[in-house]
Amino acid sequence: MQHTPDLGKNALGKPDPWARFRGLAWWQLVLSLLPILLLPVGGAIGGAIGGAGLIANLALARKPFGTPVKVPAMLGVVLASYLGYLLVVGLLYNMLEG
Template sequence: MQHTPDLGKNSLGKPDPWARFRGLAWWQLVLSIVPILLLPVGGVIGGAIGAAGLFANLSIARKPFGTPVKVLAMLGVVFASYLGYLLVAGLVHNLLNG
């Protein structure tokens, strides 16, 4: 019986941190990475919301939906990430300076 390699591990048996990104189209990679751009803008809050958006978009990219549905869903996640950051940052700002 032939042994199939685990694509989530590298040749040394260690987990491959890039396995989730492999095999995606360029537009799926771009839409997946856009939410994490909140990290330099929003610090910990932006990074947490951006990471949630990144993982949500990676999950959507792997679903068996049609391309238009994936694009709209992933754009929705990007929009929700930025809107969520603005709402949370505004709330924190008002609590600290209100």
């Protein structure tokens, strides 16, 4: 019986911060990382919303759905992240300027 390595740990036994990204297809990585692009645009608000979108897309990428289901679902998370950011920023702008 072959021993499979634990992808959650590195060689020193410490948690591997990149374990969630390992084993994904290139398109899953791209769609997972698209929401985090809100960070340089939106600062803390964009980073929080983008981080939530990143985690949601990583969870979707690991689900046992087929590609025709995963792609629109992950694109929906990306779209929801950007629209959510615009909504929050618009509300804050109206509260501060209104």
